[in-house]
Amino acid sequence: MKTRFKKKILALFLALFLAFPPRVFSLITLPQEEKLGKKVFRLLSQKLSLVQDPELCAYITDVGKTLLEKGVKVAPFDFKFFLVKSPVFNAFSLPGGYILINTGV
Numbered sequence: 001m002k003t004r005f006k007k008k009i010l011a012l013f014l015a016l017f018l019a020f021p022p023r024v025f026s027l028i029t030l031p032q033e034e035k036l037g038k039k040v041f042r043l044l045s046q047k048l049s050l051v052q053d054p055e056l057c058a059y060i061t062d063v064g065k066t067l068l069e070k071g072v073k074v075a076p077f078d079f080k081f082f083l084v085k086s087p088v089f090n091a092f093s094l095p096g097g098y099i100l101i102n103t104g105v
Contacts (some may be wrong), residue, residue: 007098008043018059024074026075027075027094030076030077033077033095033096034097035045035093035096036095036096037094037095037096037097037098038096040094040095041094041096041098044094044100048084048085048086048100049084049085049086050083050084050085051082051083051084051085051103057081057082057083060081060082060101061081063081064079064081065079065098075097076097077096077097078097079097079098080097080098080099081099081100081101082093082098082099082100082101083100083101083102083103084100084101084102085102085103086102086103086104087102087103088102088104089102089104089105090102090104090105091105
C-alpha cells in the first residue's frame with residue numbers, strides 16, 4: 001500500500017514538473033561574471049604567489065585544456081589556468097573561468 005502511494009506521489013511530481021518546467025535564471029550575466037572574476041583574480045594575484053615559469057604554466061594549461069576537451073561540451077568562458085606557490089593540496093576556481101591550482105597538487 002505504501003509503495004503504491006509513493007508511486008502516485010512521484011507520478012504527480014513528475015507530471016507537474018513536465019507541465020510547469022522550472023525557469024532557469026541567473027543573478028548575473030556572463031559578461032558581469034567575467035568582469036567580477038577578472039577583478040577578484042587581480043586582487044588575489046597581489047596576495048598569492050603565482051608561478052611564473054613559462055614551461056610549468058604551459059604544462060598546466062595543456063592539462064586543463066585536455067580535461068576541458070574530454071569533459072565539457074559547451075564552455076561559457078575561455079578558461080585560464082594558474083599555478084599558486086603553496087604546498088597545500090588544493091585548487092579553486094573564480095567566476096569567469098579562472099582556475100587556480102596549488103603546486104602541492
